[in-house]
Ligand SMILES: Nc1ncnc2c1ncn2[C@@H]1O[C@H](COP(=O)(O)OP(=O)(O)OP(=O)(O)O)[C@@H](O)[C@H]1O
């Protein structure tokens with residue numbers, strides 16, 4: 277049985293314990309509970325075993341037992357693998373997370389299965405900032421941040437063609453979108469970016485003159501045009517694939533490495549604001565337009581990257597959520613909002629830039645990269661098109 281990570285966290289105002297402090301708390305806790313039967317010298321692993329036994333979960337009549345098998349202390353977490361007797365329900369054990377967390381004075385706690393073994397992992401309350409630096413990747417991969425093991429977390433467009441970022445104000449959504457944009461500009465020469473920034477261009481305005489940016493809007497009216505341009509590009513790609521006998525973007529580009537058909541992206545900050553476009557003479561429905569695009573574009577190497585502050589059910593319509601498989605949940609204001617986004621609590625306790633992502637159908641905790649203004653400015657400078665140059669034709673003939 278695979279049991280997903282359970283994230284439990286407390287609020288701010290607590291001194292930050294290190295992995296070492298956490299072990300010390302276990303030792304102190306066990307000392308306080310010590311009975312005459314307690315052996316004088318226990319290893320830290322034994323201390324953990326004793327700690328779990330003292331939680332009051334063991335029913336000696338049923339022959340319950342638990343054994344901790346080791347202790348792994350890393351920069352960002354402490355991990356204790358353990359085994360339980362068959363008589364002990366892991367669900368009951370998981371229900372004790374909050375109790376364990378309070379006793380150990382740790383901020384975040386997960387109990388989950390790893391390689392057939394249960395592990396108990398407490399992570400440090402706040403990950404340090406991770407500065408963004410460009411690292412070349414395969415074209416369909418975008419690094420988003422790093423996890424507790426300090427491994428990069430990647431968005432894989434082959435697994436999840438589209439990406440949605442949801443979190444409250446100041447949770448780090450635009451920063452994450454900026455790191456993605458910088459990566460795409462550098463990593464995919466001739467990528468096509470369609471940018472919509474309804475905060476009057478505050479976030480994406482700086483990219484207006486970058487070569488890869490083929491369509492840009494910072495107002496609702498222009499947004500409609502950007503969406504239409506993106507759709508026209510998708511239609512042109514379908515036509516080209518049909519003409520050349522291909523059904524799939526990846527096959528097409530692998531057979532024609534010099535083609536100008538590269539991954540393309542529609543990147544929208546605050547996409548829920550597009551709903552104010554709804555109605556009018558043409559009976560426009562902005563979200564329906566995005567749902568349509570999400571269905572249509574995946575086969576032709578075109579991707580949506582949508583961010584929104586609003587987690588309320590009506591701003592992430594189920595049909596859009598169903599078509600956008602990768603979801604990056606950032607800090608929310610409530611447990612309720614967390615459940616709307618990742619179907620469990622946990623986002624409400626995240627810190628700025630931290631994220632629980634559903635990527636490749638797996639839930640992953642990580643900290644997003646922090647990109648400095650100077651890094652963005654350097655990208656813009658390096659990749660700007662000449663201002664006099666005519667804007668690239670959105671619908672072009674593929675070579
Ligand atoms: N990954 C990160 N690591 C450290 N700090 C971050 C990170 N992401 C964001 N921040 C900090 O938080 C601030 C707010 O981030 P950002 O503008 O991306 O939030 P947002 O979710 O887009 O907010 P809003 O919804 O109001 O637009 C940034 O200016 C930066 O100082």
Ligand SMILES: [Mg+2]
Pocket residue numbers: 449450451479545
């Ligand atoms: Mg923002």
